[in-house]
Amino acid sequence: MSNLSRRKFLITTAGSAAGAFWLAACGSPTKKSENQITSPAGGADAPELKTATLGFIALTDAAPLIIALEKGFFAKHGMPEVKVVKQTSWAATRDNLELGSSRGGIDGAHILSPMPLLLTAGTITKTQQPLPMYTLARLNLQGQGLSVSKEYLPNKLSIDNKAGLAKATQQASAKGKKFKAAVTFPGGTHDLWMRYWLAANGIDPNKDADLVVVPPPQMVANMQTGTMDTFCVGEPWNQRLVNKKLGYTAAVTGELWKNHPEKAFSMRADWVDQNPKATKALLMAVQEAQIWCEDPANLDELCEITAKDKYFKASVADIKPRLAGDIDYGDGRVVKNSPLRMRFWSEQASFPFKSHDKWFVTEDIRWGYLPSGTDIDALVNKVNRADLWKEAATSIGQEKAIPASDSRGKETFFDGVVFDPEDPKAYLNALAIKAMK
Helix, strand or coil, X not given: CCCCCHHHHHHHHHCCHHHHHHHCCCCCCCCCCCCCCCCCCCHHHCCCCCCCEEEECCCHHHHHHHHHHHCCHHHHCCCCCCEEEECCCHHHHHHHHHHCHHHCCCCXXXXXXXXXXXXXXXXXXXXXXXXXXXXXXXXXXXXXXXXXXXXHHHHCCCCCCXXXXXXXXXXXXXXXXXXXXXXXXXXXXXXXXXXXXHHHCCCCCCCCEEEEECCHHHHHHHHHCCCCCEEEEECCHHHHHHHCXXXXXXXXXHHHCCCCECEEEEEEHHHHHHCHHHHHHHHHHHHHHHHHHHCHHHHHHHHHHHCCCCCCCCCHHHHHHHHCCCEECCCCCEECCCCCCCECCHHHCCCCCHHHHHHHHHHHHHCCCCCCCCCHHHHHHHHECHHHHHHHHHHCCXXXXXXXXXXXXXXXXXXXXXXXXXXXXXXXXXCCCCCCC
C-alpha cells in the first residue's frame, strides 16, 4: 500500500459570475433564496422516518449539511429530527459509518469523494469487509489548498515549480529527513492532490517524501510545531495558516484541476435501500442548501453560522476570504474574485458525475490503495447514485441542472495530462510515477 504499509495505514488512520458579490461584510442583511420553491412531502410521499444522523468534518465544504439543518431544509422536507454531528477525523467518520446510527454511529456524511468507493471495496474498513455506500451528491468543486511552511518562502513553490520543489526536498534531506507532507486520509482527495502535485513535478511521493495523516483541524498546529513541511487540506485551514503567518499557499487545487470534484454526500447503502423516501427528502434538502450556499447574498450568514464552535470553531477572517474568491497566497500573490473559488451549485457542482468517480478509482489503483485488477465501472456503478440525484433535482424544480450525461468527458490537469474516462488504463500506462499492486 504505497509508502504506508497496511499496518501503519490502519494505525495512522484510526486516530462564476456571482463571485464578485461575495465581498459584502459578514453581518449585513440577507435575502431569501429565490430557488427555495418546494413544500414538504406529505401523504404517500412522506419520509419513512423523521431523523437521520449525518457526520461532518470542520471544513468549509461541509456547509451544505450544516445549512440544511440550520435553515430548516431538512425539516421542510419532513425530516425535522436530523442530526448533524461533528467528527474528529476522516478515520472517525469511517468508523462511525461502519457502526451506523443504530450502534451509536452515523448513517451518512460529508465525506472525501473516494471514501465511499474504498468503503464499498472493503479496503479501508477495520474488518476489511465491504461496507456498501451510495454517493448521492457531490457537495462542492475546488476550494482546497497545497500549503507550505514559511521556511520554504525562498523556494517560491507553486503549482509547477519543479526546481523549487526539488530544492525543498534536498533541503529536507540535508537535515536527515524526507520532505514531510501531511494529508487527511490515505486514498482520499487531499492525498491524491498531494501525490499528483509532487509526481507531476518529478517528486516520487513514496521515495522522495514522507506522507503522513493529520486530521484537517490539526494541520495548522502541526505546521506551527515544525512537524511538517507541506500539507493539503480544505478551507479554512490554508487561510488560517496564512493569517497566522506560519506559511503560504503554494497552489489552490483548482490550479491543479479546474472545477475538480471534492467532497460528497454519502449514505450507507442499507439505510438508503430501507428508506428511499427519507433519502430523497435528505437529498432535496441538501440540494436546496447548496443553492443557498452558492447565493452571494447569503455569504454573510453562512460565515456567521459555520464559524460557531459547534461547527468550524474558526473566525470569519479564516472562513470568508477564499469563499469570496479572494486568495492571499501569503507569499505576495493576491487574487481577487478568483474563478477557482469553491463552488456549491454552479458549474454543475452538485451532480455526482460517474466519470469523476472513475478518476478517483483509477488514482487509488495508481497508488496501491485498490488492486490493479479492480473493475472500475462495476465499482463506480455500484456506489454512484446519480439516478437519485436526478429524481431529487426534478422534485425541487431544478430539471435544467441535470446534465445530459453522467460523464463530464475528458479532464485535463495542469501538467497537460488528460484523463479519458472511457480509457482509464491508457491514463495509468502513461504515468511515469506510480505504485500499483
